[in-house]
Amino acid sequence: MTPWTPSGTVYGTLLNFRREWDMWSPRMAQDPHKAPPKAPVLYVKSANTFCPAGQDLLLQDGVNEVDIGATLGLVMGAQAQVVGAALLNDWSVPHTSYYRPPVKFRCRDGFLGLPQQITPGQVQDWATLQIAVRRNGELVQSVDLHQLMRDVPKLLADVGEFMTLQPGDVLMVGTDCLADGTRPRARAGDQVEISAHGFASVVTTVGGAA
Numbered sequence: 001m002t003p004w005t006p007s008g009t010v011y012g013t014l015l016n017f018r019r020e021w022d023m024w025s026p027r028m029a030q031d032p033h034k035a036p037p038k039a040p041v042l043y044v045k046s047a048n049t050f051c052p053a054g055q056d057l058l059l060q061d062g063v064n065e066v067d068i069g070a071t072l073g074l075v076m077g078a079q080a081q082v083v084g085a086a087l088l089n090d091w092s093v094p095h096t097s098y099y100r101p102p103v104k105f106r107c108r109d110g111f112l113g114l115p116q117q118i119t120p121g122q123v124q125d126w127a128t129l130q131i132a133v134r135r136n137g138e139l140v141q142s143v144d145l146h147q148l149m150r151d152v153p154k155l156l157a158d159v160g161e162f163m164t165l166q167p168g169d170v171l172m173v174g175t176d177c178l179a180d181g182t183r184p185r186a187r188a189g190d191q192v193e194i195s196a197h198g199f200a201s202v203v204t205t206v207g208g209a210a
Contacts, residue, residue: 008168016174059208089113115200
């Protein structure tokens with residue numbers, strides 16, 4: 001079986017988990033925005049980031065560690081309807097600002113870990129999904145979709161207010177942080193597994209910089 005890769009555009013969602021939103025709330029009234037965002041804050045994962053199942057992530061250009069971004073990607077069909085979902089690893093270079101487009105942090109080669117296949121299903125099937133993140137076999141994070149600021153139906157509706165998702169597009173629901181505001185990290189030599197009941201896992205070995 002040929003590993004799955006998205007056929008459309010992949011969109012990520014920032015600040016969609018309650019813990020991270022609460023941490024950022026005091027700064028949302030400050031410059032440059034002076035108010036919390038009213039619509040979902042989205043970014044794009046370009047095609048060069050796609051890392052199909054079975055491929056390693058190679059760190060380059062002085063990057064020696066990466067944030068692990070376990071998330072659920074909603075796969076779109078005709079008429080902006082969800083036809084399935086996939087676990088994804090939305091890798092990023094560690095950074096602390098959302099005030100600039102995060103292309104150089106999020107869109108490096110191989111920075112979207114993909115599963116072997118997507119999982120058919122309905123939006124309501126994933127409302128309480130629990131995603132486990134393991135690094136070298138050790139559980140380092142549990143992501144609970146019940147903690148989303150905008151749950152899956154709300155996120156889809158709010159995004160639909162300003163854009164129409166096309167067949168083959170993928171909308172990621174967001175990544176959660178740890179209690180200290182950071183994300184679990186990986187370095188060269190680490191193996192990272194993202195898993196959830198009923199889904200194909202995303203397993204990636206990190207290579208490159210020592």
